[in-house]
Amino acid sequence: MSRREQAKEENRARIRASAERIIRTEGIDKLTMRRLAEDAGVSLRTPYNLFGSKTDVLIALLEGAGFDPGDALALRDEQLVMEQLFATLDHIEAFFDSDEKFYREVYGGIMSSAHPDVRSTNVERVVAMCQELMTHAAAKNELQIDTNTRELGRYLGVQLLAVLGMWGAEFLSNQESIRQVRRAWCGILLQHCSNASHRAVDAAYQSVALTGS
Amino acid sequence: MSRREQAKEENRARIRASAERIIRTEGIDKLTMRRLAEDAGVSLRTPYNLFGSKTDVLIALLEGAGFDPGDALALRDEQLVMEQLFATLDHIEAFFDSDEKFYREVYGGIMSSAHPDVRSTNVERVVAMCQELMTHAAAKNELQIDTNTRELGRYLGVQLLAVLGMWGAEFLSNQESIRQVRRAWCGILLQHCSNASHRAVDAAYQSVALTGS
Incomplete structure (x- = not known):
């Protein structure tokens, strides 16, 4: 895995962890891409680039x-x-x-x-x-x-x-x-x-x- | 039916007609109690008083x-x-x-x-x-x-x-x-x-x- 790919993978994991935390503590209604970026400490574009949509983040959580x-x-x-x-x-x-x-x-x-x-x-x-x-x-x-x-x-x-x-x-x-x-x-x-x-x-x-x- | 009940019934019918119009022309995503009151020409409280919630308006449409x-x-x-x-x-x-x-x-x-x-x-x-x-x-x-x-x-x-x-x-x-x-x-x-x-x-x-x- 290239360094760039590794960084991507880390960001994906971080965003998944943030999504899980938000759902567990604040409820799924509070889960937005903005809130996710904020919690994971990445730019707003990152979750879009790495997942596509909030729904894809949820699917990634199950997988x-x-x-x-x-x-x-x-x-x-x-x-x-x-x-x-x-x-x-x-x-x-x-x-x-x-x-x-x-x-x-x-x-x-x-x-x-x-x-x-x-x-x-x-x-x-x-x-x-x-x-x-x-x-x-x-x-x-x-x-x-x-x-x-x-x-x-x-x-x-x-x-x-x-x-x-x-x-x-x-x-x-x-x-x-x-x-x-x-x-x-x-x-x-x-x-x-x-x-x-x-x-x-x-x-x-x-x-x-x-x-x- | 008392006059008051009659007025209520008329308002209910007007609100149902407005709901149908909004869904057909603007789509159900645009249907809010506010938009409904506006379209039916009643106060914002009226649809709440007469139906309870947007969901109840939808149920009334089917019925x-x-x-x-x-x-x-x-x-x-x-x-x-x-x-x-x-x-x-x-x-x-x-x-x-x-x-x-x-x-x-x-x-x-x-x-x-x-x-x-x-x-x-x-x-x-x-x-x-x-x-x-x-x-x-x-x-x-x-x-x-x-x-x-x-x-x-x-x-x-x-x-x-x-x-x-x-x-x-x-x-x-x-x-x-x-x-x-x-x-x-x-x-x-x-x-x-x-x-x-x-x-x-x-x-x-x-x-x-x-x-x-």
């Missing part, structure tokens, strides 16, 4: 903390794709649970961002990953052969983001939102899974079954 | 246009409850479709409101209506007897609002969001419907089936 649904959704060969899909939900739940108030503010901030491009990019990214997983599931005979994997992947991705949006907007707890996603995923997957994956999908569904009053 | 999910969800005896449930989705889709851009701004404005109470009230109202419908469905033997109707109703209501939220935030078209809700509803209802309602739920599901690539 810096190790949250990467892309990684969680990336295909691992040793498992059923369906098992991996549901393990991703566990991963997301545990991550947000580790500091729910903070991550909820960050996530809510991203999803209600005034930069629709940034949000859309994230939505399309999650949808594309779910579609890829379903393509793999089909290749591994985990889906009935007439399944439209593209539409199914889109359904799964939209579902995840729609319900996490309710969490970000403080309508649901993290636990309830993940339970809701699991139910909505299972309901449709039970219609489309093959014999090879039925046991895994059914197990996921039984864990959130709506029985017993 | 004034005849949008009432409560009415759509209110039990009608002549149908299967499950048929009525899915008819509600048609109703919502047709209503928003009639003027999608406008209603999307209004709905998005309500759901991203800075008044969490108002939003929560709406969420709880929709959830309660879905729960009531499921109680009726159980009473009419449309659900398997071990179904937790309270949890099921909550699932259905949260699902509707989560996905409509994605529409309000411009991630999905109205049509796609209703299709998504129908899928998520059917997936779970297929697990819980009885023989009496299976045909209705299956028909709803077949209309949005994820088959054929």
Whole structure:
């Protein structure tokens, strides 16, 4: 890394730390690029140059903390794709649970961002990953052969983001939102899974079954 | 109606008309209580007194246009409850479709409101209506007897609002969001419907089936 790149990296880290501090102590409403530059001791242009927008700073906060649904959704060969899909939900739940108030503010901030491009990019990214997983599931005979994997992947991705949006907007707890996603995923997957994956999908569904009053 | 009440009603109507005009011509970002009072030719206190908050004005816009999910969800005896449930989705889709851009701004404005109470009230109202419908469905033997109707109703209501939220935030078209809700509803209802309602739920599901690539 050149000296210049190193300085950039340090500034990025400093700005991320400032963002976290501002959100924790003053609340996300107080987070502006100006306040951020001030707190990090850099010029007002620096956060724009290094991140682009406040929304990008928030995304960097999640990624810096190790949250990467892309990684969680990336295909691992040793498992059923369906098992991996549901393990991703566990991963997301545990991550947000580790500091729910903070991550909820960050996530809510991203999803209600005034930069629709940034949000859309994230939505399309999650949808594309779910579609890829379903393509793999089909290749591994985990889906009935007439399944439209593209539409199914889109359904799964939209579902995840729609319900996490309710969490970000403080309508649901993290636990309830993940339970809701699991139910909505299972309901449709039970219609489309093959014999090879039925046991895994059914197990996921039984864990959130709506029985017993 | 007393003269005083009549004057109030007129002011409410004037303010609703102003809100609609401002949203249509200037965009919802320009809608403030001050701008509203100015456009309607009333004092700044009047919109607060008559509505409470900007969010309440937006809700009044939807209701004034005849949008009432409560009415759509209110039990009608002549149908299967499950048929009525899915008819509600048609109703919502047709209503928003009639003027999608406008209603999307209004709905998005309500759901991203800075008044969490108002939003929560709406969420709880929709959830309660879905729960009531499921109680009726159980009473009419449309659900398997071990179904937790309270949890099921909550699932259905949260699902509707989560996905409509994605529409309000411009991630999905109205049509796609209703299709998504129908899928998520059917997936779970297929697990819980009885023989009496299976045909209705299956028909709803077949209309949005994820088959054929």
